[in-house]
Amino acid sequence: MNRVRMTSVLAAVTLSLAACGSPQAATGGGSGPLEVGIVYSQSGPLATYGAQYAEGFKAGLAHATGGTGRIGDRAVEVTWVDDAGDPVKAVSAAKDLIGKGYRVLGGSTSSGVALQVAPLAAENRVLFVSGPAATDGLTGLNRYTFRSGRQSYQDVLTARTFLGDGKKVLVFAPDSAFGKSNVDAVTAVLGGAGATVTDIAVPANVTDFTPFASQIKAAAPDLVFVAWAGATAGAMWQALDQQGVLASTKVVTGLDIRASWAGFGAGGTKLNLLAHYFDGAADNAAYQALKAAVPGGRTDLFHPDGFVAAQMIVHALQSSPDDVDKMVTALEGYGFDSVKGRLTVRAEDHALLQPMFQAKLTGADAVTATGTVSADDAAPPAAAMKG
Known part of the structure; x- marks a missing residue:
């Protein structure tokens, strides 16, 4: 498993083997780094979608933290895990991260993956922000599950x-x-x-x-x-x-x-x-930040999903870095400006209300x-x- 520590937008990407540890060690006991696990399609049939999501997430994290990669004095450290679009691999990876004390998960390029990972969030009371997965079944599935993209409806x-x-x-x-x-x-x-x-x-x-x-x-x-x-x-x-x-x-x-x-x-x-989105569909500060960060400056369909996920996760961690229930409450009804324009997390079912084109x-x-x-x-x- 590769761990990518994004301590600032200018920091070099450091790859290391993720070490096993207790929940206390993984979260720093309330004073260490803030661990975020992203389980997504780095390979497999949706790898292109996954790559766009990952690029968008990194840009969104930089944008939401003012280029520091930190919330207060705590660095946000992101661990990236490839599920290859396989629900079995995704569930195994999510369980592994949860077992190490991760309280925040994201990713799920595939709808089939998201529907299998989401129940783990409720069972273990961890925050799960799904990615490009468009299935309507995620909306209202449980109070710990949110989405950063659009849904089929x-x-x-x-x-x-x-x-x-x-x-x-x-x-x-x-x-x-x-x-x-x-x-x-x-x-x-x-x-x-x-x-x-x-x-x-x-x-x-x-x-x-x-x-x-x-x-x-x-x-x-x-x-x-x-x-x-x-x-x-x-x-x-x-x-x-x-x-x-x-x-x-x-x-x-x-x-x-x-x-x-x-x-x-x-x-x-x-x-x-x-x-859902295409380059130039909207123009605002978030779009300009994404465009500046994406290789070649040309954004694509699923870049916003990663960008939005980072914005939501940063907001949740800012509200309460170590209390997931408070993170959930902070996201319910949250309205914010992003690449596509003004977005709102509907409180009652966690649908992400957003403009379409x-x-x-x-x-x-x-x-x-x-x-x-x-x-x-x-x-x-x-x-x-x-x-």
């Missing part, structure tokens, strides 16, 4: 803003749990607003999307919500463009990391994009904002706190 609420007066919505998604979850969310949000929602579920082994594109065009929906991921995305978008779907109706999908944009192909500029591709590597959805308009329904 906020994506769908952003999609609703594209519908206008339309009433016919078609969800185009793979025939999988991922696809079904998107169908259910769109049905709840857009169907609940009076739209008629249908769907086309595409078998996972399909490589020829022409027949499905023809089905979409024949259905003549007012809006097509596309939920897709994976190696066949390029072929899927090409078929939708060639069959005239992108030109004949409003097609809405989510904007992923910059490296994926080329996969939209020639029809990418015809798409209506809902966006509408966007258009203007080239293979260029995107522009076409609108902002306010934090109130993108707010998911309140969930009952479970534990």
